[in-house]
Amino acid sequence: MSAMRLLVLGAVRQHGRAHGYMVRNDLEFWGAHEWSNAKPGSIYHALKQMAKQGLLFAHDVAPSTAGGPPRTEYELTDKGEEVFFALLREALSSWNPKLDVLSAGVGFIVDLPREEAIALLRQRLKGLEDWHDAVTGSYVPAEGAESIGHIAEIMELWLSAVDSGTAWTRALIERLEGGAYVMAGEGEPFRAVLPEGVENPYGTVPHPGDAAAGGPRRGE
Amino acid sequence: MSAMRLLVLGAVRQHGRAHGYMVRNDLEFWGAHEWSNAKPGSIYHALKQMAKQGLLFAHDVAPSTAGGPPRTEYELTDKGEEVFFALLREALSSWNPKLDVLSAGVGFIVDLPREEAIALLRQRLKGLEDWHDAVTGSYVPAEGAESIGHIAEIMELWLSAVDSGTAWTRALIERLEGGAYVMAGEGEPFRAVLPEGVENPYGTVPHPGDAAAGGPRRGE
DNA sequence: GCGCTCCTAGTCAAACTTGACTACTGGAGT
DNA sequence: ACTCCAGTAGTCAAGTTTGACTAGGAGCGC
Numbered sequence: 014m015s016a017m018r019l020l021v022l023g024a025v026r027q028h029g030r031a032h033g034y035m036v037r038n039d040l041e042f043w044g045a046h047e048w049s050n051a052k053p054g055s056i057y058h059a060l061k062q063m064a065k066q067g068l069l070f071a072h073d074v075a076p077s078t079a080g081g082p083p084r085t086e087y088e089l090t091d092k093g094e095e096v097f098f099a100l101l102r103e104a105l106s107s108w109n110p111k112l113d114v115l116s117a118g119v120g121f122i123v124d125l126p127r128e129e130a131i132a133l134l135r136q137r138l139k140g141l142e143d144w145h146d147a148v149t150g151s152y153v154p155a156e157g158a159e160s161i162g163h164i165a166e167i168m169e170l171w172l173s174a175v176d177s178g179t180a181w182t183r184a185l186i187e188r189l190e191g192g193a194y195v196m197a198g199e200g201e202p203f204r205a206v207l208p209e210g211v212e213n214p215y216g217t218v219p220h221p222g223d224a225a226a227g228g229p230r231r232g233e
Numbered sequence: 234m235s236a237m238r239l240l241v242l243g244a245v246r247q248h249g250r251a252h253g254y255m256v257r258n259d260l261e262f263w264g265a266h267e268w269s270n271a272k273p274g275s276i277y278h279a280l281k282q283m284a285k286q287g288l289l290f291a292h293d294v295a296p297s298t299a300g301g302p303p304r305t306e307y308e309l310t311d312k313g314e315e316v317f318f319a320l321l322r323e324a325l326s327s328w329n330p331k332l333d334v335l336s337a338g339v340g341f342i343v344d345l346p347r348e349e350a351i352a353l354l355r356q357r358l359k360g361l362e363d364w365h366d367a368v369t370g371s372y373v374p375a376e377g378a379e380s381i382g383h384i385a386e387i388m389e390l391w392l393s394a395v396d397s398g399t400a401w402t403r404a405l406i407e408r409l410e411g412g413a414y415v416m417a418g419e420g421e422p423f424r425a426v427l428p429e430g431v432e433n434p435y436g437t438v439p440h441p442g443d444a445a446a447g448g449p450r451r452g453e
Numbered sequence: 454g455c456g457c458t459c460c461t462a463g464t465c466a467a468a469c470t471t472g473a474c475t476a477c478t479g480g481a482g483t
Numbered sequence: 484a485c486t487c488c489a490g491t492a493g494t495c496a497a498g499t500t501t502g503a504c505t506a507g508g509a510g511c512g513c
Contacts, residue, residue, distance in 0.1 A: 015499075015500090017499085017500090032462080033462070033463070034461065034462050034463075037462090037463095043384055043387070044387070044388075048387070048391060050499090050500065050501085052500075052501065052502080053462090053463075053464095053501095053502095054463095054464085054465085054499095054500065054501060054502075054503095055499075055500055055501080057462090057463065057464080058498090058499070058500075059499085062498080062499085082461085082462050082463055082464090082505090082506070082507075083462085083463095084461090084462060084463080085463095110332070112330070112390065112391070112394060115390065116387045116390060116391075119383065119386050119387050119390065120383075120384065120387060122383060122386075123382070123383055162343075162414060162415075162423040163339065163340075163342060163343055163413075163414045163423065164263055164340065166339050166342075166405060166408075167263070167264070167268070167336045167339050167340060168264075169401065169404075169405075170332065170335065170336060170339065170401055171268060171332070171336075173397050173398075173400065173401045174332060174394065174397055174398075176397065177393050177394060177396065177397030178393075178394075180393065181389065181390055181393045184389075185386060185389075188386075193383075194382060194383045195382075203382040203383065235469075235470090237469085237470090252492080253492070253493070254491065254492050254493080257492090270469090270470065270471085272470075272471065272472080273471095273472095273492090273493075273494095274469095274470065274471060274472075274473095274493095274494085274495085275469075275470055275471080277492090277493065277494080278468090278469070278470075279469090282468080282469085302475090302476065302477070302491085302492050302493055302494090303492085303493095304491090304492060304493080305492095305493095
């Protein structure tokens with residue numbers, strides 16, 4: 014699963030009805046363009062594709078009020094709602110260390126009831142621990158560690174990533190158990206959307222090394 | 234950058250001359266099909282694409298000795314060699330937390346002289362630390378942490394991933410400084426390829442949760 | 454009142470990725 | 484002798500991602 018569908022479905026869902034540019038702005042507000050492949054082309058493609066598949070209903074709308082080409086507004090269908098929750102549950106419970114998917118899941122975690130969110134994270138925890146044990150218990154080949162040489166460093170890397178994921182997951186479970194955040198069914202939901210007229214704090218966060226040699230090449 | 238080009242160039246380079254199926258087997262031996270998108274389609278596509286771009290030279294070869302369709306053998310050109318090292322250096326020095334790219338870089342780290350490998354990892358370390366400082370120093374918006382609510386958990390997630398990456402990088406630098414592994418120019422290089430007739434230990438590692446609900450869906 | 458730049462909103466071709474499929478061989482079983 | 488299976492080697496269509504491009508309106512300096 015790529016994170017795109019979850020991100021786009023969730024963003025449209027927050028507004029009830031939204032056009033592509035709005036989705037794009039929301040995702041940028043969350044910093045999603047930093048940690049996922051949420052670029053214009055991908056967003057518009059996902060919208061069209063999901064409309065074709067019946068997850069979104071497309072309203073053809075008159076030319077925008079603020080310049081630019083006419084825009085299309087989208088709304089989740091029942092099927093879209095279903096798929097959104099299926100993707101969300103998988104993003105949170107899977108022990109797959111793909112951070113973009115997990116991040117997207119966290120972004121919408123408050124759309125689930127508290128108990129369910131905690132249960133999904135526990136499932137994730139279990140998967141991470143099992144994976145860790147399986148790898149530490151079997152990754153040294155019969156011929157001895159020398160037979161894989163520096164390839165063992167790759168295993169170390171993934172083990173450390175999994176351990177860090179485990180710690181983070183435990184901490185989040187604790188915070189949720191401690192009553193943090195307003196979850197589904199607990200009153201006025203928190204909507205992480207950019208209020209009108211306020212500047213996006215994440216659009217302007219400095220990114221050290223961005224243009225430097227050896228810096229990250231996001232989107233490559 | 235996706236990891237594919239680096240992986241494929243490196244795999245072909247290890248053999249001097251290799252056909253697609255051999256590359257595919259090598260990558261599977263390293264477990265690359267687990268932590269990257271090294272699937273048959275992608276591998277053959279990368280080979281053809283890089284041949285078209287002059288990074289690889291394609292020898293059209295007679296039907297294989299062991300059944301199956303005729304195969305094409307590839308060999309790095311000078312330009313391919315150049316690109317390989319450029320990709321390798323970037324994979325190791327970039328602080329971009331994409332683990333597949335980094336893993337690929339580690340897989341070929343012994344193709345660099347020891348001093349250079351250490352220098353690249355130090356560069357990576359610097360990037361990770363700068364990013365960490367920039368984010369902790371500026372991610373709380375002016376309106377207070379409540380204004381972003383649970384979105385802050387995403388930042389926590391990335392910070393913890395970066396911290397874990399920092400620790401792993403430090404440890405690897407230390408091991409290299411301590412003389413671990415045979416690096417370029419230090420004698421008989423270690424070639425991580427599957428010897429004839431030996432069974433692949435990684436092809437058969439058990440993957441807990443693979444088919445279970447909430448398990449990872451590799452390749453999605 | 455003209456050119457300039459920024460913002461809005463989106464399109465497009467080229468490249469990449471995915472999963473399923475083809476086709477051929479050698480050997481095991483019967 | 485015949486069928487079935489595993490291994491070899493690769494192709495292909497459909498879907499996704501990328502980065503560059505289009506195009507209209509608003510505000511602003513001069």
